[in-house]
Amino acid sequence: MAAKSQPARTLTSLGVLAIGPFVVVQGLLFLEHSSPWHSQMAELAFVISGVALGAVGVSMLPIRRLYAGLLLVPYIALMAVAAWVSALPAVCGYFGDCM
DSSP, rough: OOOOHHHHHHHHHEEEEEOOOOOOHHHHHHHHHHHHOOHHHHHHHHHHHHHHHHOOOOOOHOOOHHHHHHHHHHHHHHHHHHHHHHHHOOOOOHHOOOO
């Protein structure tokens, strides 16, 4: 199997780190809306999983490992807040649980 080209790897990593956390969280909320199942622990686990997926995207960037490591801490903090806040309108729309 041929190795990915540098531009393809860069685009893949940018896509994963930019939209990965949101896709995972919104996917869970859609599943909760589509079924009678609901779990706040699962929501927290999916936010953590989504941010971890984004962190993998950061580590895939074609930059030095030191720079990727330095980017991880602010990325994780920012994406955890962004993924959680982005879930609020979906929760409001799906479940009518508007704060």
